[in-house]
Amino acid sequence: MKLTLLTFASETTGPDRVVPPTGFTARLTLFTAAAMAFLAVFALALSLATGRLADRWADSLARSATIRISAPPEQMDAQVAAVQEVLKTTPGVASSRVMGDDEMKGLLKPWFGPDLPVDALPLPKLIAVTETGAGVDAEGLRLRLQAEAPGAIFDDHTRWRRPLVAAAERIRTLGLLSLLLIFGAMAGMITLAAQAALAANGQVIATLRLVGAKDAFIARAFVRRFTTRGLIGAVAGTVLGMLAVALLPSTDAAGGFLTGLGFSGAAWLWPLIIPPIAAIVAFAATRFAALRMLRRLR
Secondary structure, three states: OHHHHHHHHHHHOOHHHOOOOOOHHHHHHHHHHHHHHHHHHHHHHHHHHHHHHHHHHHHHHHOEEEEEEOOOHHHHHHHHHHHHHHHHOOOOEEEEEEOOHHHHHHHHHHHHOOOOOHHHOOOOEEEEEEEOOOOOOHHHHHHHHHHHOOOEEEEOOHHHHHHHHHHHHHHHHHHHHHHHHHHHHHHHHHHHHHHHHHHHOHHHHHHHHHOOOOHHHHHHHHHHHHHHHHHHHHHHHHHHHHHHHHOOOOHHHHOOOHHHOOOOHHHHHHHHHHHHHHHHHHHHHHHHHHHHHHHHOO
């Protein structure tokens, strides 16, 4: 009768109230969840940014092409005019323009420096072509150019576009893999913290068993406590991570890929899934550790 009353009293006060404060393990759980959530925000931002980058590269390069004309100086103007006439009657060509010497110098500057004598070099003429959404029949255009302007070569940037898009896709995959590793590390740290807390409360566990508490009830007390702390820490880390991402330079202000590492529009909602996932990880890790340790402490 006495054991039954004690068990009833402990259950009515709530499972997490029968276990004393766990000290450093609680702080460790909070810090681990916050740090991992902070890193998860950046890993998620990296995945989304590389996804946008791959789409932008695929879209922009897919709708642009270049025609390079290599011919003797006395034939250059005639071949340029012939190419422009071909482009005017080619379906899928939105616009075209001949690139000037200043643009050519800008393209060659990273390779040869700013003092390159463009006028003194027999450089080919470049015609920038912008395609419509339907695109251009590349093989048909190449055959027409071969007949009308033998010195013209059509380049649709396929050999440049595919490696860039593939690289961006691989970086996005690495970002998603980093998320899995982060949550795996969080599970490992919380498991260790829960095991330490259970080992430190061996006498409390023995007393609870003495008054009739079952292992499921004792495990629930530790699971609830560590899950709550994991959720609180993850919320704090997610908020700090989102603030850090928001403070990064914008793409328009500084340019480049790393400055575009962030969220845009509705993508700002994605980090909100990190705290619930962290809570689920903490729940699973603590429950596994608690039931395992309780079997050992019998």
